[in-house]
Each structure stands twice: as structure tokens, then as C-alpha cells.
Amino acid sequence: MMRSLWIAKSGMEAQQMQLDHISHNLANSGTNGFKQAHAVFEDLMYQNLRQSGANTAEGTQLPTGLQVGLGVRPVATSRQFSQGNLQQTDNGLDVAIQGKGFFQVEMPDGTIGYTRDGSFKLDNQGNLVTNNGYRVLPGFQFPTEATNVTIGQDGTVSFLRPPNPTPEVLQQIELADFVNPGGLDPRGQNIFVETAASGPPVTGVPNENSMGALAQGYVETSNVNVVQELVTMIQTQRAYELNSKAIQTSDQMLQKLGQL
Structure with a gap:
């Protein structure tokens, strides 16, 4: 199975989590004392295919390595406690x-x-x-x-x-x-x-x-900036679409491989 399928899948799940936070912020834009929140992400572990600094058969040392990341995951909710109006x-x-x-x-x-x-x-x-x-x-x-x-x-x-x-x-x-x-x-x-x-x-x-x-x-009203949330929503939507496009591309490559 191509790694890109699972990597793109984790990306889609992460952007869905971000959209959940944005939706919650917008739903509470009129809630007294509400504090906006966004998801925080981190990259997943890497498959180390070639170790940086390893010695080669010729006695030289590799200046760089070869690592393949396995995607992203949400790890925290960052809440902004700035003053509302x-x-x-x-x-x-x-x-x-x-x-x-x-x-x-x-x-x-x-x-x-x-x-x-x-x-x-x-x-x-x-x-x-x-x-x-x-x-x-x-x-x-x-x-x-x-x-x-x-x-x-x-x-x-x-x-x-x-x-x-x-x-x-x-x-x-x-x-x-x-x-x-x-x-x-x-x-x-x-x-x-x-x-x-x-x-x-x-x-x-x-x-x-x-x-x-x-x-x-x-x-004190909510500190949600509606314009900022809408811009973040567009960015989240585009990132979700790009990850779904990566899955479609991986699927097409697998189909080509099956036709050989």
C-alpha cells in the first residue's frame, strides 16, 4: 500500500478537526465571555530509510539522510484568552x-x-x-x-x-x-x-x-474575529481538497500499476 494514501488520510482528518474548531468559534461568536480556540498539529513519526551521517562503503559520510514522514495529527487545542469587546x-x-x-x-x-x-x-x-x-x-x-x-x-x-x-x-x-x-x-x-x-x-x-x-x-462579548475565522475556513477547505487530491492521484497510480 502506498504511504501517500495514509499520509493524505491523516491530513484530511486533521483539517476536519480544524474545521470543527472553526465551526465552534463561529457558532459562539455571540456568546458572552467566549474565547476562540484552534487546533494545534504535529508531524507523525518518520521512516528513516537512510541515516544522516552514516558511513558508506567507500568510507565517506552521508551529508544527508532519507526520511519519509507518515502524516500529521492534532495534539492540542490552543485557546486565546484575549479581551473581548x-x-x-x-x-x-x-x-x-x-x-x-x-x-x-x-x-x-x-x-x-x-x-x-x-x-x-x-x-x-x-x-x-x-x-x-x-x-x-x-x-x-x-x-x-x-x-x-x-x-x-x-x-x-x-x-x-x-x-x-x-x-x-x-x-x-x-x-x-x-x-x-x-x-x-x-x-x-x-x-x-x-x-x-x-x-x-x-x-x-x-x-x-x-x-x-x-x-x-x-x-464581555466573544473574542472571535469572524473575518479571521472565515479566512482560516477557506485555508482549511483548500488544504482538505489538496489532501483528497493526493488520495485520488495515489489511487490512479495504483490503477496504472495494476494494468502493467
């Missing part, structure tokens, strides 16, 4: 992070999830929660009569309780950051979780110690 919503419970950091939320199993989606809501008990009902940490429970909720750049959450004109401070939002945010595990629902690759979270107050500041009344 801030979109004004005029909703007092919407909060965007300007800079580094993640909001911390309590998952149903008691573990902590991390998100950049700050489109928060209140549940039936007055708790500040995500769109999926996950409680925002360290925990914010507003009384029924609370009005004029204010979230400062430093994460301080306060409200008014009529008829008292003095704001009452509830809690302060803490952000978390990671040495390697690319190592976080995406779980869907705009949630990431800690892994050994990401390292442990480093928590801190917004707008201090390299943590981003908070912007009330805004949400």
Missing part, C-alpha cells in the same frame, strides 16, 4: 472584567467553576447567580427591599434599603487568575474548571495586583 447593557447586575481574571461560581457538586460571563441574575432567594443558577462567590444575597445595586471597579457590592439613604455594603467580588489559563478545562455553559496544567487559582481583589477592573452595566 465590552457591550453596554444598562443592566445593573451585568458585570464585565476589564483585564485578567475570572469570576468564581459554585458548581452543583460543590466545586468551583470559573467564567468570564458576567451576565448575572437574582434567584428566588435573592442570591446573585449565573444564567444557569450557579451562585457567584463568595456569595451575595440581597434582601427583598434592596434597590439601586452598585458594583464598583474594585468589586464592592452595595445597595440601598429604603428609606435609609445610606448605601449598605454586601460583599466584595473576588477574581481568580491562573499561571496557565490555556490549561483550564472547558465544561460548557461558559464555565472552566481548574486542572493540573492550569495550576492553582490565585485570587485577588479587582483592580489590584494585576487583576482586571470591573465595569457594571457591561458584558
Whole structure:
């Protein structure tokens, strides 16, 4: 069997994987806090048909070798954590992070999830929660009569309780950051979780110690560049077509060989 068939097959599978990532990016171009991702590839092992630097029968040394690569494979997903655009919503419970950091939320199993989606809501008990009902940490429970909720750049959450004109401070939002945010595990629902690759979270107050500041009344939109994704899609399609053409050419060569 010609090696080119298997090499081109691996190329088609790799480009299909890249197209899967592009499709996912485009599908989430309107998702709050979404971070675009692309597949990362590496070449497969080589068949070493002639070793570089080997001695020949004439006593000379080969300056080059002869190696045949066996194709390509996807090995990782590279996620870009660059800042998305801030979109004004005029909703007092919407909060965007300007800079580094993640909001911390309590998952149903008691573990902590991390998100950049700050489109928060209140549940039936007055708790500040995500769109999926996950409680925002360290925990914010507003009384029924609370009005004029204010979230400062430093994460301080306060409200008014009529008829008292003095704001009452509830809690302060803490952000978390990671040495390697690319190592976080995406779980869907705009949630990431800690892994050994990401390292442990480093928590801190917004707008201090390299943590981003908070912007009330805004949400962070997806950082997907639609034009860039469309260009990458065209490149992926052309690469897929070229690999399929290599398979067709190998098949034609085998047919010629069978006719001899």
C-alpha cells in the first residue's frame, strides 16, 4: 500500500478537526465571555530509510539522510484568552472584567467553576447567580427591599434599603487568575474548571495586583474575529481538497500499476 494514501488520510482528518474548531468559534461568536480556540498539529513519526551521517562503503559520510514522514495529527487545542469587546447593557447586575481574571461560581457538586460571563441574575432567594443558577462567590444575597445595586471597579457590592439613604455594603467580588489559563478545562455553559496544567487559582481583589477592573452595566462579548475565522475556513477547505487530491492521484497510480 502506498504511504501517500495514509499520509493524505491523516491530513484530511486533521483539517476536519480544524474545521470543527472553526465551526465552534463561529457558532459562539455571540456568546458572552467566549474565547476562540484552534487546533494545534504535529508531524507523525518518520521512516528513516537512510541515516544522516552514516558511513558508506567507500568510507565517506552521508551529508544527508532519507526520511519519509507518515502524516500529521492534532495534539492540542490552543485557546486565546484575549479581551473581548465590552457591550453596554444598562443592566445593573451585568458585570464585565476589564483585564485578567475570572469570576468564581459554585458548581452543583460543590466545586468551583470559573467564567468570564458576567451576565448575572437574582434567584428566588435573592442570591446573585449565573444564567444557569450557579451562585457567584463568595456569595451575595440581597434582601427583598434592596434597590439601586452598585458594583464598583474594585468589586464592592452595595445597595440601598429604603428609606435609609445610606448605601449598605454586601460583599466584595473576588477574581481568580491562573499561571496557565490555556490549561483550564472547558465544561460548557461558559464555565472552566481548574486542572493540573492550569495550576492553582490565585485570587485577588479587582483592580489590584494585576487583576482586571470591573465595569457594571457591561458584558464581555466573544473574542472571535469572524473575518479571521472565515479566512482560516477557506485555508482549511483548500488544504482538505489538496489532501483528497493526493488520495485520488495515489489511487490512479495504483490503477496504472495494476494494468502493467
